[in-house]
């Protein structure tokens with residue numbers, strides 16, 4: 474059976490209308506301050522509508538029963554999609570462009586050189602991990618949620634990538650970095666997409682404004698002197714591209730150049746963009 478692609482159909486009034494493979498869903502998009510381009514009757518065709526509750530959870534209202542999960546394709550990766558109570562579905566499509574650029578950096582390394590060791594923190598359902606591993610990296614995939622790491626492994630299997638060199642770790646990100654430092658481990662590159670709030674595998678609270686800088690400082694100690702890249706993204710409101718860039722400059726600035734920008738998803742009309750967080754990246758200087 475062919476796997477259908479992801480598409481962002483429309484956005485507006487704080488919502489987005491997406492085709493997740495064969496299923497049309499309507500869920501929150503707090504950045505969509507504008508009016509939708511499509512008529513209400515087209516939005517009403519959504520098969521699933523997400524309601525958020527005040528405590529950050531929520532529920533889906535379904536027009537008709539749906540399979541518990543299904544697959545879609547986005548970029549070169551197939552994702553198992555499942556509607557979770559929080560409104561997440563197993564894919565953050567806005568990262569595809571950045572992952573493709575990181576894959577290019579990895580593929581451009583000199584022939585015969587050792588596989589770069591990449592640490593991927595807050596790695597979710599593994600889209601980034603699979604892109605990096607397919608580009609030749611040895612990836613350590615760290616996420617504190619056991620079920621999410623299992624989901625990432627299913628995505629690896631679904632992409633025929635179960636044999637790629639990936640270590641699947643269920644652990645608090647900061648704890649894992651502390652452990653790796655004690656073991657004297659070194660990585661060539663780092664990718665992280667921390668949430669605003671989270672919990673470590675042992676219930677450790679994660680608050681981005683409190684814990685991101687200490688984590689980056691610690692990561693410096695387990696990275697080689699001149700890392701290939703450090704790619705930081707996040708969806709936290711107020712954590713602008715320039716703030717991310719400055720954090721990277723402060724922690725790693727002596728080892729490369731930092732660029733930054735917004736994340737977005739293109740709408741199906743090919744013209745409109747839905748912003749979705751931002752990123753900053755340190756890359757090894759290629760200048761002599």
Ligand SMILES: C[S@@+](CC[C@H](N)C(=O)[O-])C[C@H]1O[C@@H](n2cnc3c(N)ncnc32)[C@H](O)[C@@H]1O
Pocket residue numbers: 564565566568594595596597598599600601615616617618621644645646647666667668670671672673674677678679
């Ligand atoms: C925003 S998602 C990352 C999305 C990912 N970049 C992607 O697009 O595929 C954040 C992830 O961080 C994980 N997480 C939250 N707190 C954590 C912690 N303290 N240590 C490790 N992972 C954590 C969550 O389980 C979740 O999978």
